[in-house]
Amino acid sequence: xxxxxxxxxxxxxxxxxxxxxxxxxxxxxxxxxxxxxxxxxxxxxxxxxxxxxxxxxxxxxxxxxxxxxxxxxxxxxxxxxxxxxxxxxxxxxxxxxxxxxxxxxxxxxxxxxxxxxxxxxxxxxxxxxxxxxxxxxxxxxxxxxxxxxxxxxxxxxxxxxxxxxxxxxxxxxxxxxxxxxxxxxxxxxxxxxxxxxxxxxxxxxxxxxxxxxxxxxxxxxxxxxxxxxxxxxxxxxxxxxxxxxxxxxxxxxxxxxxxxxxxxxxxxxxxxxxxxxxxxxxxxxxxxxxxxxxxxxxxxxxxxxxxxxxxxxxxxxxxxxxxxxxxxxxxxxxxxxxxxxxxxxxxxxxxxxxxxxxxxxxxxxxxxxxxxxxxxxxxxxxxxxxxxxxxxxxxxxxxxxxxxxxxxxxxxxxxxxxxxxxxxxxxxxxxxxxxxxxxxxxxxxxxxxxxxxxxxxxxxxxxxxxxxxxxxxxxxxxxxxxxxxxxxxxxxxxxxxxxxxxxxxxxxxx
RNA sequence: GGCCCGUUCGUCUAGGGGUUAGGACGCAGGAUUUUCAUUCCUGUAACACGGGUUCGAUUCCCGUACGGGCUACCA
Numbered sequence: 001x002x003x004x005x006x007x008x009x010x011x012x013x014x015x016x017x018x019x020x021x022x023x024x025x026x027x028x029x030x031x032x033x034x035x036x037x038x039x040x041x042x043x044x045x046x047x048x049x050x051x052x053x054x055x056x057x058x059x060x061x062x063x064x065x066x067x068x069x070x071x072x073x074x075x076x077x078x079x080x081x082x083x084x085x086x087x088x089x090x091x092x093x094x095x096x097x098x099x100x101x102x103x104x105x106x107x108x109x110x111x112x113x114x115x116x117x118x119x120x121x122x123x124x125x126x127x128x129x130x131x132x133x134x135x136x137x138x139x140x141x142x143x144x145x146x147x148x149x150x151x152x153x154x155x156x157x158x159x160x161x162x163x164x165x166x167x168x169x170x171x172x173x174x175x176x177x178x179x180x181x182x183x184x185x186x187x188x189x190x191x192x193x194x195x196x197x198x199x200x201x202x203x204x205x206x207x208x209x210x211x212x213x214x215x216x217x218x219x220x221x222x223x224x225x226x227x228x229x230x231x232x233x234x235x236x237x238x239x240x241x242x243x244x245x246x247x248x249x250x251x252x253x254x255x256x257x258x259x260x261x262x263x264x265x266x267x268x269x270x271x272x273x274x275x276x277x278x279x280x281x282x283x284x285x286x287x288x289x290x291x292x293x294x295x296x297x298x299x300x301x302x303x304x305x306x307x308x309x310x311x312x313x314x315x316x317x318x319x320x321x322x323x324x325x326x327x328x329x330x331x332x333x334x335x336x337x338x339x340x341x342x343x344x345x346x347x348x349x350x351x352x353x354x355x356x357x358x359x360x361x362x363x364x365x366x367x368x369x370x371x372x373x374x375x376x377x378x379x380x381x382x383x384x385x386x387x388x389x390x391x392x393x394x395x396x397x398x399x400x401x402x403x404x405x406x407x408x409x410x411x412x413x414x415x416x417x418x419x420x421x422x423x424x425x426x427x428x429x430x431x432x433x434x435x436x437x438x439x440x441x442x443x444x445x446x447x448x449x450x451x452x453x454x455x456x457x458x459x460x461x462x463x464x465x466x467x468x469x470x471x472x473x474x475x476x477x478x479x480x481x482x483x484x485x486x487x488x489x490x491x492x493x494x495x496x497x498x499x500x501x502x503x504x505x506x507x508x509x510x
Numbered sequence: 511g512g513c514c515c516g517u518u519c520g521u522c523u524a525g526g527g528g529u530u531a532g533g534a535c536g537c538a539g540g541a542u543u544u545u546c547a548u549u550c551c552u553g554u555a556a557c558a559c560g561g562g563u564u565c566g567a568u569u570c571c572c573g574u575a576c577g578g579g580c581u582a583c584c585a
Contacts, residue, residue, distance in 0.1 A: 020585045055584055120583065132511070134581075165583050183515070192513060200583040207585050231514055231580040256516080257578070264577070309522095312534090316523055320533045339516095339523080342578060346521050349535045359548075395548045421545095467544055475545060483546035 013045025015222050017071075017078070018211065020052045021063035024284035024293055025070050027345075028226065028258045028267065031310045035255065036224050037076040038311075038333040045221070049081025050214060051092040054204045064092075070281040074303045075326060088218045093210050100205035103213045103243070104166045104198055108146075112242035113198060115154060115164045116145035120201075134194040137172050166199040168208070168235060168242075176234045181222075181253040181335045188234035196235050208232060212239040215250055223250045224335070227342075230254045253335050256314050257342040267345050269293060277347045281306065300399030301350070302369075305357035309350045314343040323356060355398050366390035366403075373404045379411040388493045392485040407484070410493065414480035414502065417509065421482055425473050431507065433463050434473055438503040447496050453488040477506035 017033040019025055040047040049071065051064055068083050080086025090096055107113035116135070122144075127133045140147060145167070146154045158164065172191035180186055198209035205213070215223065233252055240249040257266045261275055272279040272293055282295040296306045308324050316339075317332040324332065358366065367386035374381050381389075393407045404411060437459060444455055460470050475487045478494065491499045 018585090022585075052585065058584065116583095123583090132581090134512095163583095167583095186514070188514075194581080197583050202583075204583090206583070211585095226579090227515070228579055228585090234514095254515085259578080261521085266578075312522065314522090318524060320524080322534055341516050343523090344521060346535070349522060352535055355548095393547095396546065471544065479545095481546085485546085486543090487545080 011219075011221060013040055013043035013221050014048065014219050015040045015045065015224060016048040016050050016081075016215070016218065016220050018050040018052050018214075018225075019067050020055070020058070021060060021067065022055070022058045023060050023063055023286070023291075024269070024280045024282070024295075025063075025067050026267075026269065027279050027281060027296070027310065030070060030074065030281050030306075031258065031313060032224065032226060032255060033071060033076055034074070034307060034310055034329075035315070035333070035335075035338070038329050039222065039224060039335060040079075041330045042333055046079040047076070048086065048088075048218060048220070049078035049084060049091065050218070051082045051094075052207065052210065053092060053094045054200075054207065054210055056094075056202065056204065066282060066284065073281060073297055074307050093205070093214065096210070096214070097203060097205075099217070100199065100209055100213055101203070104205065104209060107168075107198070107239075107242050108166060110242060112169050112238075113166050114140075114146045114169050115158070116140075116143065116167050116195075116197075117149075117157060117162055117164050118144045119163070135167065136194040137170060137191070140167075140195055163201040165197045165201050167195040168198055168238065170195055170235075170238060176237050178230075178233050178237060178252060180230070180233075181251060182256075182338050183230075183254060183340060186230065186233075190234070190238070193234055193238075196232070198239075208235055208239065212236055212243070212245075216240075216243070216245050216248065219248070220250045222253065224253045224255065227254045227257050253338070256339055258313060259342045259344045261345050261347060266342070271345075275347065277350075279345070300401045301354050302357045302361065302400075305354040306350070308357070309353045313345070314339050323353075323360075351398050358394055358397060358400070361390075361394070363387040363390040363394070366394060369400050370403045373401055374411065377404055377411070379404070381411065385493070392489055392493060396483075396485070409479045409481075409484075410490070413505070414478070417480045417506070418476055418482055421472055421476060425469065425476075430465070430469055430473070433465060433470065434503070435507055436463075437470065437474075438500060438507065441491075441503065442496070442500045447492065449486075449488040449492050452491060456488070473506065474503070477502045 015036040017036050019029050037047045039045075049068070051067070053059055053064070064082065071077060078084045080088060081091045104113065108115065123135070133139065135143065142148070147169070149157075170190055170193045174190035176188045176190055178186045178188070196208050197206050199205050233254070237249070240246050259265065260267050260271055267279055269279060278293070278295050278299045280293045280295040281297060283298040284293045284295065286292040297303070304325065307326060307329070311324060311329050312322070315333070315337055317334070317337060364387060367383055367390050370386050370390065371383075374386065389403060389407060389410050392410065393403050397403055397406060408415070437456065440455070440459060441452070444452060456470075456474070457467065460467055471487060472482065475482065475484065478487065478490050478499065484490065494502070
């Protein structure tokens with residue numbers, strides 16, 4: 001006992017993120033990965049990526065790569081796992097088939113599991129006949145399994161290759177206590193539990209078996225997973241008991257769900273299209289447009305912003321800080337401050353975080369994010385110019401693509417002029433002054449923001465017109481719109497030649 | 511239906527037997543900026559309901575309602 005206590009204290013923390021490669025990884029999965037990562041790093045432990053691909057019918061090619069790419073994008077790099085090495089592998093469950101067979105058989109030998117020969121069709125019929133039919137301690141006596149069949153019959157069926165599953169043998173009359181770090185003690189009555197399938201007829205384990213065997217073999221100390229696993233945790237405890245692994249059973253924490261922005265229920269992949277927002281980390285190209293999704297990355301989120309947003313969806317350290325770097329999060333994180341109730345996906349808040357992170361990012365970093373967007377539009381620009389664009393636009397954008405979309409006029413001629421303002425401001429006398437101003441700008445030295453501004457204002461004063469008569473026109477000439485960066489900063493960024501060209505273009509139009 | 515979990519402003523949340531129930535997003539108004547945005551200030555708005563326990567409950571307990579999850583040879 002003393003020894004167990006000792007080992008629990010000094011055993012280093014090991015947590016796992018164990019997604020199933022059935023398609024694009026849901027944003028809730030990213031949050032689960034994040035909480036696991038934060039806990040591991042804070043405790044000086046290991047963060048492990050395990051791929052749970054035991055359902056061959058739901059396997060989707062590319063999903064595993066998607067998961068890995070997501071973790072890389074958000075910066076949650078596993079210490080061990082598929083694609084990351086480690087000495088407790090293999091970390092892909094389909095590569096561990098024999099291991100599960102071995103343990104499933106061992107559990108049968110220990111009397112905590114049994115062979116069952118009932119076919120899916122037979123069970124489906126039973127369910128049709130009896131509405132609440134479950135395979136459990138009440139019903140198994142009347143079914144076809146190694147508890148009802150003679151030993152020789154079982155032997156011969158196994159020898160003949162009759163398909164079978166292995167089921168957990170749950171005995172009634174016990175209270176199973178689960179200690180959850182988020183929810184406290186949760187109690188289940190064993191009499192209400194069914195005899196879960198552990199090993200399927202195709203030879204693959206179910207989640208229940210695989211997750212216990214792997215967590216044990218991989219020396220996982222803490223299981224941090226979604227709330228949907230809470231009801232089956234009682235079965236998991238029974239498995240630890242059955243194997244005699246209770247001393248090293250991991251500590252459980254069941255996370256609250258992420259809910260739809262409006263309406264009832266948990267956030268689903270369809271909500272992305274429905275509400276016009278990403279619910280996946282990365283873009284995903286499915287077989288059809290309906291199965292293809294956009295993600296946070298291609299929408300133009302900074303990974304740091306996505307992480308900050310996700311971290312606070314269901315957890316809060318208690319202070320009034322809102323902006324947390326990954327390092328801040330590692331320091332501040334604690335499992336007992338995770339909320340118990342589900343959190344609605346608040347996209348407005350996500351946008352706010354992104355805006356904040358873009359504002360705070362330095363121009364060089366932003367330029368590197370803008371570069372691919374610029375290239376894909378076919379624009380040409382130097383890195384130095386992109387840094388200027390970043391400086392000009394960073395306080396006016398929400399998403400990365402806004403730099404080249406809202407600010408397109410920093411890369412190509414004005415496409416469309418604000419007619420309303422033009423109609424109001426463009427009068428023959430003003431046009432004449434404007435032309436004169438164009439001539440001045442063409443030769444004015446030095447061509448920098450403050451000097452230019454000073455000179456133009458002086459010019460306006462001399463002509464006895466109001467700044468409001470000229471400045472808006474200048475802006476429209478350069479950007480076409482009444483929104484945007486300071487006019488003189490724009491002029492300097494565009495350069496003298498382009499500025500003059502645009503001023504002339506407006507005159508010709510007028 | 512059964513089992514399990516939950517419930518503080520519209521949203522994310524802090525708090526906790528006695529508080530003007532705090533912050534953030536959003537929204538509204540204002541200041542700054544002769545654009546827009548940023549920034550700053552102000553405002554808006556919450557303890558689901560009913561019983562206990564208590565001198566006192568939003569906080570503790572029990573119910574109810576509502577919401578959610580699970581109930582597959584899916585994870």
